[in-house]
Amino acid sequence: MERESLIVRSSEITLKGRNRGVFEKQLLRNVTAHLAPHGAFHIVRGNARLDISGEGDLTAAADILRGLPGVANVSRVRHVSRDLEPLTGAVLALVDATLAGAHANGRRAPSFRIEVDRKDKRYPLQSMELAATLGEAVLAAHPELHVDLSRPDFTAMVEIWPQEALLFPEKIPGPGGLAVGSSARTLCLLSGGIDSPLAAYLLMTRGSPVVFLNFHSFPFIGEQSKEKVHDLVRFLARFQPHSRLLVAPFAEIQQHIRDKCPEGLRTVLYRRMMNRVANVLAEREGALALITGESLGQVASQTMENLRAIHETATLPVLQPLIGLSKQEIVQRAQHIGTFPISIQPHPDCCTLFQPRFPETHAKPEQLARAEAALAVDALVAASVAGVEVTDYGPQYYPAGW
Numbered sequence: 001m002e003r004e005s006l007i008v009r010s011s012e013i014t015l016k017g018r019n020r021g022v023f024e025k026q027l028l029r030n031v032t033a034h035l036a037p038h039g040a041f042h043i044v045r046g047n048a049r050l051d052i053s054g055e056g057d058l059t060a061a062a063d064i065l066r067g068l069p070g071v072a073n074v075s076r077v078r079h080v081s082r083d084l085e086p087l088t089g090a091v092l093a094l095v096d097a098t099l100a101g102a103h104a105n106g107r108r109a110p111s112f113r114i115e116v117d118r119k120d121k122r123y124p125l126q127s128m129e130l131a132a133t134l135g136e137a138v139l140a141a142h143p144e145l146h147v148d149l150s151r152p153d154f155t156a157m158v159e160i161w162p163q164e165a166l167l168f169p170e171k172i173p174g175p176g177g178l179a180v181g182s183s184a185r186t187l188c189l190l191s192g193g194i195d196s197p198l199a200a201y202l203l204m205t206r207g208s209p210v211v212f213l214n215f216h217s218f219p220f221i222g223e224q225s226k227e228k229v230h231d232l233v234r235f236l237a238r239f240q241p242h243s244r245l246l247v248a249p250f251a252e253i254q255q256h257i258r259d260k261c262p263e264g265l266r267t268v269l270y271r272r273m274m275n276r277v278a279n280v281l282a283e284r285e286g287a288l289a290l291i292t293g294e295s296l297g298q299v300a301s302q303t304m305e306n307l308r309a310i311h312e313t314a315t316l317p318v319l320q321p322l323i324g325l326s327k328q329e330i331v332q333r334a335q336h337i338g339t340f341p342i343s344i345q346p347h348p349d350c351c352t353l354f355q356p357r358f359p360e361t362h363a364k365p366e367q368l369a370r371a372e373a374a375l376a377v378d379a380l381v382a383a384s385v386a387g388v389e390v391t392d393y394g395p396q397y398y399p400a401g402w
C-alpha cells in the first residue's frame with residue numbers, strides 16, 4: 001500500500017555514542033509538542049530518524065519541522081514497493097510530477113540524477129546498478145532529459161529498506177545542532193534589537209531551553225516596545241517547545257541612575273543593574289547561564305573594558321555567542337532565521353533612555369563602585385524582580401508558511 005509521510009533525520013546524534021537514545025528521545029518529544037497543535041500526526045521513531053504520517057497537513061508539518069534544532073533535514077517521501085517494476089513506475093511518476101511543477105513555474109529542468117541508498121544490503125541490485133537501471137527508464141520515457149551527476153536540475157532519491165522503498169525529491173535542510181532540552185536552561189537578556197534574538201537562537205541550536213528577560217521602562221518607553229519583544233518571543237517559540245518571557249520594570253532604576261550617578265556611566269550602570277536582576281530571575285527559572293547579544297566593539301558599551309565591568313555583576317557565566325561576529329554577519333543570520341523584520345521595527349529600547357552625550361568607553365571598577373554607592377542597589381533590584389510580568393508561549397503560535 002502506498003502512503004506518504006515525512007522523514008525527519010536527526011543531526012549530530014550519531015556522534016553521541018551511548019547518549020544517542022537520550023538525544024533522539026528529546027527530538028521525538030519536541031517534534032510531538034510542536035506538531036500537537038497543528039493536527040493529528042502519527043510519529044514513529046527509527047534509527048536517527050522519525051517517520052511522521054497521519055491526518056494532519058504534511059506540508060505545514062514539514063515547514064514546522066525544518067526549523068527545529070536537532071533536525072538535519074526533512075523529506076516528504078512516498079512509501080512504494082521495492083520490486084523493480086513498480087519502483088520504476090513510481091520513479092517515473094515522481095519525474096513527471098517534478099517536470100510538471102517546473103513547467104508550471106516557467107522553468108526548464110533538463111538534467112536529473114537518481115540517488116540510491118541501500119539500507120538493506122541484501123537487495124539484489126547494487127546501488128549503482130539500481131540507479132543506472134532507473135535512470136535508463138527515465139531516459140527512455142523522456143528522451144529530452146539527460147543525466148548530470150554533479151549539478152542536476154532535479155534529483156530522485158531512493159532508499160531501499162527490507163519491506164519497501166522510500167522515494168523523495170529532496171532533503172530540506174534543518175538547522176542541525178541539538179534538540180532543545182539536550183543541554184541546560186539559559187536566560188537570555190532580550191532587547192528588541194537584532195542581536196539578542198539571534199544569540200538566543202544559537203543557544204537553542206546547542207540544545208539549551210531559553211527563558212527570555214526584557215527590561216522595559218514604562219512610561220518613558222511606550223507599550224509598542226514591549227509588544228515588539230512579545231512578537232519576537234512568539235516568533236522564537238517555533239524553535240523550542242516552551243518559551244517564557246519575563247518583562248521586568250526598569251524605569252525606577254534608570255531614574256535613580258540618571259539622578260545620582262555620573263552621566264557618562266549610565267549605559268554601563270544600566271547593564272550592571274540588568275545583570276543583578278537577571279541573577280535572581282535565572283536562579284528562579286533554573287537557568288545556568290545568561291545570554292546577551294553583545295559583539296565586541298559594536299557600540300560604546302561593548303568595549304572589552306565595559307564588557308568586563310558589565311559582566312562582573314553577573315553571578316552566572318555570561319554567554320555572548322555573537323562576540324566575534326560583524327554586524328553584517330549578524331544581520332544576515334537574523335534575516336535567515338526570520339527575526340530581522342521584527343527587530344527593525346522602530347520602537348526604542350530602554351537603553352536609549354537618558355542617553356549620555358559622551359558615553360564612557362573605558363569604565364573602571366573603582367569609578368563604578370563609587371557611582372553605585374549612591375544607589376540602593378538591593379532595594380532597586382528587589383523592586384524590579386517583584387514587578388516582573390510572566391507570559392508563556394508555545395508552539396500553537398506558529399503561523400503557517402513562514
Ligand code: ATP
Pocket residue numbers: 188189190191192193194195196197213214215216271274291292293294298299301302349350351
Ligand atoms: P541588541 O541588538 O540585542 O539590542 P545592541 O547592539 O543594541 O544589542 P546593547 O544595547 O549594548 O547592544 O545591548 C547589549 C545587550 O544587552 C543586548 O544584546 C541584550 O542582551 C542586553 N539588553 C540591552 N537592552 C536590554 C533590554 N531592554 N532588556 C533586556 N536585555 C537588554
Ligand code: MG
Pocket residue numbers: 191192193194349351
Ligand atoms: Mg539594542
